[in-house]
Amino acid sequence: MWAFIHKLGSPKWFYGISAKLQPWFWAAAALLIVTGSLWGLAFAPADYQQGNSFRIIYVHVPAAFLAQSIFIAMAVSGLVFMVWKIKVADMAAAVMAPLGAAMTFVALFSGAVWGVPTWGTWWMWDARLTSMLILLFLYLGVIALRGAFTSRDSASRAASVLAMVGVINIPIIKYSVDWWYTLHQPASFTLTSRPAMPTEMWLPLVIMVLGFYCFFIALTLMRTRSEILRREANKHWVQELVAGQVVKVPAEEAR
């Protein structure tokens, strides 16, 4: 168990194993997303209230799921980095932050687009929209803090602390925004009052959610690999690897 964790902590080992895992996740993501989109957009029945506009759900919900999951994953990576000093965990956290912010933006944007046919407006101060917006600000804070430090080690640790502080606050923010919403707005526009979805509507949704998760894992692996190469650029194994892959002559000359 401990040997496994220590192996995982080695960038070189992670670089190797992620190369093997990556194609599987890409294939799974492509298969699931193509199946889910085709099924959801073309074959699933239209909603009896919202018509075809409900199909935005097949992008909106997976993005919203990911937006929250990525923050948690980022905070867990930060914790792992702070406790065990595993560098790979921090590299993963670093590449996850922009991905999470992008997913939050996708969820917000698709929510706004969905709002036009259902609510008749681009933006409503709906509880879930509002907490999503706050989540976006939290992501931007983590990204900005990481970018503000000149020392990489300080940046990593500061971003880890902020991600952990944020993850403790996310449920508090979520529940207080829910409370705020119920106090201020009549619950006339919530989508939760909709009748339960039939199977042929939610099955493609599940496929899409799984597809988005696979996509996220594949993309994180890929970007962590390039982050490893970037940060370990002066390590022997990286130089050997690069020399072996590209051109052999200049590397030998350099040695």
Add this chain to the structure above:
Amino acid sequence: MHSSLHGASNSGSSQSSETAQQVSAVPLREHNGGLMTAVKATLVRDLTLLLRRRGEVLNPLVFFALVITLFPIAISPDPELLAVIAPGLLWVAALLAALLSLDSLFRSDYDDGSLEQLLLAPQPLAALSLAKVAVHWLLTGLPLALMAPILGIMLALPAGSYAVLALSLALGTASLSLIGAIGAALTVGLARGGVLLSLLVLPLYIPVLIFGAGAVQAAIFGEGVSAHLAILGALLAASLMLAPWAIAASLRISING
């Protein structure tokens, strides 16, 4: 412990780093200062320092009054309209004023090196930073809370909500100081941390704002305020418990980096 803290504060940056290290080395070996002694010393030192720099204490209050003045000018001097938005305005303005004062929380200690002395102290850094935050609240949050009812009169805040306004602000700004200190500790080592600080801290302030402004609204509508105040108290208890550790960890990151 006493001597090192006072020594660092009085002489400031004129003291060379070598002597500072020698001074701090003494209590490390002797261990004669207990936790309470160190916390008390930090409290007294920070109070003294802040009371000598009156401007820093007064600026957030002036800012609070100024921002409140801007709203009637920008929106409307109509008392009926102002009364509706007054709780939110007062809370947002007080929150921004508290935010404004955060940047200086650790800044001067960082500049003159006394923050490093706190880190070297044998007492837990979390307790000492809690003392610093307590002083910050005492000279920022509490005055803001006491001043808010006066500005409430100017905004035609309905009667019956004044005590709740002050109480909710007093409770809420304590949480704001604790949460904000995490951001201040994270950004103290950065040259231009001010804007970044607000980006980090403002999203985390939202629960406090919701229940603080909610308490005043509830008081205006004659509903029970105890639920809001109880949640503000719960937020304060949670941040009292968790924030000092985060502040201490962040200070270590800022000093070592």
